[in-house]
Amino acid sequence: MSAVIEKHDHHHGPQKGVLRWLFTTNHKDIGTLYLWFSFLMFLTGGAMAMGIRAELFEPGLQLMDPIRYNQLVTMHGLIMIFGGVMPAFVGLANWLIPMQVGAPDMALPRMNNLSFWLLPAAFTILLSTAFMEGGMPGFGWTFYAPLSTNYPNIAYFVFAIHIMGISSIMGSINVIVTIMNMRAPGMTLMKMPLFVWSWLITAYLLIAVMPVLAGAVTMLLMDAYFGTSFFDAAGGGDPVLFQHIFWFFGHPEVYIMILPAFGITSHIISTFSRKPLFGHSSMVYAMVSIAVLSFVVWAHHMFTVGMPLAAELFFMWATMVIAIPTGVKVFNWVATIFKGSITYETPMLFAIAFVVLFTIGGFSGLMLAITPADFQYHDTYFVVAHFHYVLVPGAVFSIMAAVYYWLPKWTGNMYDEKMGKLHFWLSFIGVNVTFFPQHFVGLAGMPRRYADYALQFAEWNAVSSVGAFLFGLSQLLFLYIVVKAVFAGKKATAQVWDGARGLEWTVDSPAPYHTFEIPPKVKG
């Protein structure tokens, strides 16, 4: 059974010292590495966001020139997406998928090690541009050509993206092989926990679109250094083509960052409502349909480039259709909560906030999907508010919920519940104070990606900045709570939460270094 685990591994625990982390092939160690790395990136990208909000606290240029501002906006986006959210989900996948399907480890443990260690290399390359003449990339995380092809240091950006992409692809291959090949006997596909399902779909999306991103940055590199004209009109290329290729990657990428959150939320809501999840299989079908639809909606990011009416209508309707499977999920969560014996521990608070605030973000997405309305909203702060609502109280809250939920399983210690709740409320208030006013200034016409703005937007921007500082600082509390739970705290039982169901709750807390070396039997 344990063909992929070398025999001698059974008889000793982890190596000591730093070499343990460098050479580890253990899914739990690698999961921990991913999670800490993503937290480090979350703080780095967050510090950049603090810089952005400090500059926008009042109109005029106070702290930085517009070029520095653009660099911060660009790096904030790249770091949060590729360094924060995605590695955090991969870390959770590493920790949880083998335990949830009853496998001893990931299917390809050495590749697993490599896919983690590529990430620090990629971000070192990307961040090293800060110390170079020409500075960091400042063309926005969407790196529209031909602006990006004319930027200095673009090769560093391109190679960093390539390495991140290779890392993600290897991680996805690992996830798919583990799920397809290493499930415990009796665990049919439809019996798989939803987090596993969400990751199986996410991994397929990554396999499909990360190579397209690699292709896009390769074309960019060739345009910049090898005299091709993929996106340069002077040589017969087309800048609009870049946007099509980019968003063909970009839109599935959006769902890559939210599908695992759907899985996490399903587990937590079911646990703390003490009810089985309502509509397990409809949840699976909803995620599959969201994933399939994500390939045919990309042009809603570029309604204003001048597409024919038929295309505008197609992309508008296709986008709106996504609201149906998403609605199925939201209603299923609500139905799970309905008449449950609910308790409000920190993970549950984050999960409920996820459902409510993600739905707000979904609704503003529907508004943006309306083509004629989008001509007004396009590239305003309304868009910024929309995607931060689905990414911060969406993806990031779900990651925090997951950390609180599974932390006792990982460390063996309960986190400080009072502090956890405090962290939740500070984050909840902070997020809403930051991003809700951005809807208002966006509808009033404040454009994104500028270091300065008209006086009429001053009040709401000041409010937004205060909220951002609150949200940013309260994450230090999160760090404190997690570190404290690693070293001390009430001992957790194996099941941890009394409503918790699933294989990972059948092993001790903290989870032993090796679990399920003999596969468990999954009953009907």
Added chain:
Amino acid sequence: MAKNSITSRIVLSLIGAVIFMFFFSFMLVPLYNVFCEVTGINGKIYGPSDFFKKKEEVVSRNVNVRFLSQVNGSAPVTFFPTSESIQVLTDKVSKTSFVARNNTNKELTLTIIPSVSPGLAAEQVKKVQCFCFEEQTLLPYEEQEWPIRFYIDSELSSNVNNIYLSYTLFENDRKLTVSMTDGK
């Protein structure tokens, strides 16, 4: 072991999918161009026209054609149309011109890229002669007048009465670099 061979089969097919998607992203380039050429949706004009093909009798009407000029980035050229707009009869060849002046003491090679708005009218803008068909050269401080002959095909959709003909001038072999110094 059987498990191992299943593993390598899945891994190989996934790697195959990755390689396919990588090349698919490059396939998008010709696909996009073919798609645009067939549907004529992005305002691009593909080569000289076939004016001398025999045509059926159609009623002519007036269309207002406006001319726009742009210089890409910081190319040291002054570039403008001699008339901002003209009324033309459909199927009748009209002539106008653009003026370009080299503001440097160096010889410049230039490419001029046309674009038509509304994009769906691009197919009906037929150019008989255009400076955009080939590269142009300007000697130091030289000023040239570039003629353009075109007609609007009477197959033009009846709800189009205004056509914008825009030209963007690019300087060849010169990389724009985004200036990293702020405007202080």
